[in-house]
Amino acid sequence: MPELPEVEVTRRSFGERIHGARVTAVRLGKPLRWPLGCEPHSLVAQSVGEVSRRAKYLWLPLESGGLLMHLGMSGSLAFCDAPGEAGLHDHFDLVTDRGTLRLTDPRRFGAVVWSPSRESGLAAKLLAGLGVEPFDPAFTGAYLHAALRRRRVAVKLALLSGDIVVGAGNIYACEALFAAGIDPRTRSDRVSLRRCELLAAAVRDTLARALALGGSTLRDFRDAHGMAGEFQLEAQVYGRAGQSCRACGTPIRRWVQGQRSTFFCPTCQRR
DNA sequence: AAGTGGACCTGCTAGC
DNA sequence: TGCTAGCAGGTCCACT
Numbered sequence: 001m002p003e004l005p006e007v008e009v010t011r012r013s014f015g016e017r018i019h020g021a022r023v024t025a026v027r028l029g030k031p032l033r034w035p036l037g038c039e040p041h042s043l044v045a046q047s048v049g050e051v052s053r054r055a056k057y058l059w060l061p062l063e064s065g066g067l068l069m070h071l072g073m074s075g076s077l078a079f080c081d082a083p084g085e086a087g088l089h090d091h092f093d094l095v096t097d098r099g100t101l102r103l104t105d106p107r108r109f110g111a112v113v114w115s116p117s118r119e120s121g122l123a124a125k126l127l128a129g130l131g132v133e134p135f136d137p138a139f140t141g142a143y144l145h146a147a148l149r150r151r152r153v154a155v156k157l158a159l160l161s162g163d164i165v166v167g168a169g170n171i172y173a174c175e176a177l178f179a180a181g182i183d184p185r186t187r188s189d190r191v192s193l194r195r196c197e198l199l200a201a202a203v204r205d206t207l208a209r210a211l212a213l214g215g216s217t218l219r220d221f222r223d224a225h226g227m228a229g230e231f232q233l234e235a236q237v238y239g240r241a242g243q244s245c246r247a248c249g250t251p252i253r254r255w256v257q258g259q260r261s262t263f264f265c266p267t268c269q270r271r
Numbered sequence: 272a273a274g275t276g277g278a279c280c281t282g283c284t285a286g287c
Numbered sequence: 288t289g290c291t292a293g294c295a296g297g298t299c300c301a302c303t
Contacts, residue, residue, distance in 0.1 A: 002296060002297085003296060003297090006296075030280095033279075033297095033298090033299090056297075056298095070297080070298090071296090071297090072279095072280095072296090072297060072298085073280090073295070073296055073297055073298095074280090074281075074282090074295085074296080074297095089281085105280095106280080106281050106282065107279085107280045107281050107282080107295090107297095108279080108280055108281080109279065109280070109297060109298080110297090126298095126299090150272085150273085151273070151274090152273080152274080153273080153274065153275095157274090160297090160298095161298095162297090162298075169296055169297070170295090170296060170297085171296060172296095215296095216296075218295080218296065219282095219283085219295085219296090220296095221296075238296095258275085258276090259275095259276075259277090260295095260297095261294080261295085
């Protein structure tokens with residue numbers, strides 16, 4: 001589910017309200033991707049700092065360290081005053097004096113992991129090796145070109161790998177490649193500098209547009225207030241196999257790369 | 272180092 | 288109506 005826009009929309013929807021709150025209880029549901037890494041009760045009475053994001057991870061600072069959270073494929077966070085009984089898929093509650101932050105994640109690919117800091121423990125290991133942030137000025141066409149030059153995998157897979165640029169998942173990688181007019185099957189080392197400039201701009205613009213629209217709600221994404229996103233209504237290719245390209249009318253094609261669906265317009269996107 | 276495929280887990284839908 | 292196969296927004300890990 002959540003790519004960078006959804007994670008950032010989520011962060012913005014509860015970060016300010018939880019800042020300064022004090023933890024009063026922690027409830028765990030079924031196991032997530034990794035064990036919490038600390039005694040849940042040890043978090044009680046600690047105050048919450050300013051929530052930040054790196055790639056698709058959120059970092060919730062506490063006094064003894066912090067919680068690194070990931071929404072996986074199906075996770076979402078809600079922050080509310082009276083959350084009610086935990087449901088079947090509610091696997092983590094951080095109860096505070098200002099409300100409860102609840103992770104709902106049916107598939108349980110998500111994670112909540114305690115670390116002494118972002119720079120140590122499991123958090124450091126998970127954050128190591130991540131590529132540049134898409135809105136970082138360092139993410140330029142020249143940077144992208146230099147990184148892609150060393151790879152032979154299809155450019156779509158290079159975007160998804162997360163070690164060049166972070167944030168674009170399956171939806172936005174497809175959409176950015178469409179916006180840049182690049183065939184997702186193109187070998188990374190054959191994308192010219194000129195087209196890398198277009199692609200870097202397309203990644204940035206696509207993610208920014210999605211952010212402005214509150215992300216994409218395909219089935220169940222909601223921000224911490226329960227608001228759905230609207231980017232999916234503007235998708236040019238994602239999930240549109242067989243439908244006509246909004247730009248040229250050619251049927252959108254579906255192709256499998258790295259065991260995942262890629263959607264593209266064979267006319268608008270060229271190798 | 273880079274590339275490949277499997278693993279994790281649940282729910283929904285299309286098709287027979 | 289009921290079963291099954293296939294698909295889903297991520298990314299870690301082992302192996303070549």
